[in-house]
Amino acid sequence: xxxxxxxxxxxxxxxxxxxxPGATGDLSGLLSALITCAKIISREVNKAGLVEILGLTGxxxxxxxxxxxxxxxxxxxxxxxxxxxGHLCIMASEENADPILIPGEYPRGKYVLCFDPxxxxxxxxxNAPIGTIFSVQRCPEGVDNPVxxxxxxxxxxxxxxxxxxxxSTLMVYSTGNGVHMFTLDPSVGExxxxxxxxxxxxxxxxxxxxxxxxxxxxxxxxxxVDFLKSPAENRKPYSTRYIGSLVADFHRTLCYGGVxxxxxDFKDPAKPTGKLRLLYEASxxxxxxxxxxxxxxxxxxxxxxxxxxxxxxRVPLFLGSxxxxxxxxxxxxxxx
Ligand code: AHG
Ligand code: MN
Ligand code: MN
Numbered sequence: 001x002x003x004x005x006x007x008x009x010x011x012x013x014x015x016x017x018x019x020x021p022g023a024t025g026d027l028s029g030l031l032s033a034l035i036t037c038a039k040i041i042s043r044e045v046n047k048a049g050l051v052e053i054l055g056l057t058g059x060x061x062x063x064x065x066x067x068x069x070x071x072x073x074x075x076x077x078x079x080x081x082x083x084x085x086g087h088l089c090i091m092a093s094e095e096n097a098d099p100i101l102i103p104g105e106y107p108r109g110k111y112v113l114c115f116d117p118x119x120x121x122x123x124x125x126x127n128a129p130i131g132t133i134f135s136v137q138r139c140p141e142g143v144d145n146p147v148x149x150x151x152x153x154x155x156x157x158x159x160x161x162x163x164x165x166x167x168s169t170l171m172v173y174s175t176g177n178g179v180h181m182f183t184l185d186p187s188v189g190e191x192x193x194x195x196x197x198x199x200x201x202x203x204x205x206x207x208x209x210x211x212x213x214x215x216x217x218x219x220x221x222x223x224x225v226d227f228l229k230s231p232a233e234n235r236k237p238y239s240t241r242y243i244g245s246l247v248a249d250f251h252r253t254l255c256y257g258g259v260x261x262x263x264x265d266f267k268d269p270a271k272p273t274g275k276l277r278l279l280y281e282a283s284x285x286x287x288x289x290x291x292x293x294x295x296x297x298x299x300x301x302x303x304x305x306x307x308x309x310x311x312x313x314r315v316p317l318f319l320g321s322x323x324x325x326x327x328x329x330x331x332x333x334x335x336x
Contacts, residue, residue, distance in 0.1 A: 009035060009171065009182045009191035016175060027159060027175070030087040030111055030136065035191065037081050038132055038163040038171065041074045041118070042184060045130065045165040062097040062312060063277075068124050071095055074117035074132060087111050089139040090146035092311055094280040099147050099311065111158070112137045112149045116280035119162075120245025129166035131247025135284035136160065150311060154283035154304040161288060162247045172198070172251065174291040179254075200294040203323035204257025206241045208249045216265035218272075221299070224331035228259075228324075246276065250285050250319060254292060259324035263299065264316040274298070274316035278308050282317045295325035299332040 013031055017023045048070070056068055075095040082088060083102055087109035091100040094116040102108050113136055120130035136159040139149045161173025169184035171191050179198040182191035207228045214222060228238040238258065243249050246260070253260045264272045276282050286296030286303035296303040298316045306315065318328040330336040 005193055005195070007193040009193070012180065012182075012193055012196075016177065019177070026087050026109060026111065027136070029085060030082075030109075030113070031159070031173075033082055033085045033087070034078075034134060035171065037078050038169070039184065039189065040077050040081075041070075041132060042163070042165050042169040044070065044073055045169075048124065048127070061095050063094070068118070068121045070124050070130075071118045071121055078115055078117050078132075082113065085109065088113055090149060091115070092150050092279060093117055094277055094312075097312075099150055101146075108146075110139050112139050112146070112152075114150065114279040114284075116277070119247045119281065120243070123243065123245050128243055128245060129164060129248035130245050131165060131251075132163040133247060133281055133284050134161060135279065135287070150279070151308045153307050154278075154286055157283065157287045157304075160284035162251075162284070164247050164251050166248060166251075170194070170251070172254070172288060174288050176291060179288055179292040198254065198292050200254050200289065200292040200321055201257030202293075203321045204253070204259075205236070205238055206253070206256060206258035207238045207324070208240070208242050208253060208258065208260040209262070210242060210244070211240070213263075213265045213267075216267050217263050218266070218332070220332040220334060221261075221263045221328075223336075224328050225261075227327070227331065227336070246281055246285070250289070253320045254289065254294070257321040257324075259318060259320035259328065261319070261328065262317045273314050275314060276317050278303075278306060278313045278315045279311065282315050282319075285319060289319055293322070294320055295322050297325055297329055299328050 013028045017028045084106045086107040088111050089108045091113045116133040137152050137156050143149050159175045164170040171182045181195040181198050183194045184191050231237050249260045262274055262276050264274045266272045282303050289296050296319045299318055318325050
């Protein structure tokens with residue numbers, strides 16, 4: 001595999017495929033279809049403000065959140081361009097209450113796809129970075145009901161990644177063999193390799209959390225964040241960086257190290273929960289983070305070990321450099 005900066009993403013994927021004996025080209029085909037969708041979404045994001053794509057649709061999604069026009073556009077782009085490829089047996093989207101079945105007229109494939117079509121919706125109208133997150137699993141043998149195939153622990157993912165629509169459009173992904181970063185060159189319309197084998201620093205100097213929720217956190221989480229902001233022996237207090245777009249907050253964490261957290265909160269005291277969704281957000285980014293040398297935990301359990309019990313399940317999330325995620329677990333366990 002050539003790791004030369006500037007290699008096209010399609011060549012990189014083809015070279016990766018050659019390294020897996022028995023690969024049929026299905027995963028490469030699926031990735032290629034996903035990349036086309038991301039280019040279409042990226043084009044629309046770049047036109048925002050010029051065309052009628054900003055703002056609300058007036059509807060609410062399954063999570064009760066206001067749906068933006070770009071959420072719908074991205075969701076429909078993915079569904080429309082992936083259903084017929086023959087690579088998928090089923091899909092699930094953050095924006096759809098139910099699993100998305102492959103229409104009978106198209107061939108069913110061997111992969112399962114979960115996605116957050118547009119992450120960071122609250123930032124759309126402010127021109128701040130947003131993204132698309134995806135997770136690919138195999139449809140297990142002998143599973144007649146493909147809906148069951150959606151509820152697999154994240155450690156079974158065969159590929160996961162994200163597109164970031166920021167100052168440039170990036171794709172970061174892993175098939176379990178390193179994490180690789182590509183940048184869309186708009187003049188040629190192709191993603192070109194920016195960095196192969198990305199590694200997250202062992203520790204960093206930023207923490208990224210919505211501290212407006214501080215009063216709703218459990219004491220261990222409060223003490224953890226207090227600790228990060230306090231000067232300690234041999235280190236300065238951590239600095240805060242928080243955009244409110246998970247893809248962008250995670251991408252910065254991947255580049256610079258530190259921790260991104262969305263802990264459980266007790267806004268509903270009867271039902272403490274995190275905000276982020278296991279299948280569309282936590283699990284794929286945990287896969288990328290671990291393959292870059294980092295960690296991902298709920299604070300009590302490894303994200304990739306969680307057996308999902310429902311499609312839109314939410315989890316607490318601590319994601320980033322090993323040192324900072326370890327500390328979070330220790331504070332929550334009362335060991336620090
Ligand atoms: P989405 O736009 O896909 O609904 O995701 C929003 C998520 C995530 O991007 C971000 O980390 C988090 O919501 C921000 O939540 P707060 O506004 O509560 O900080
Ligand atoms: Mn999201
Ligand atoms: Mn979303």
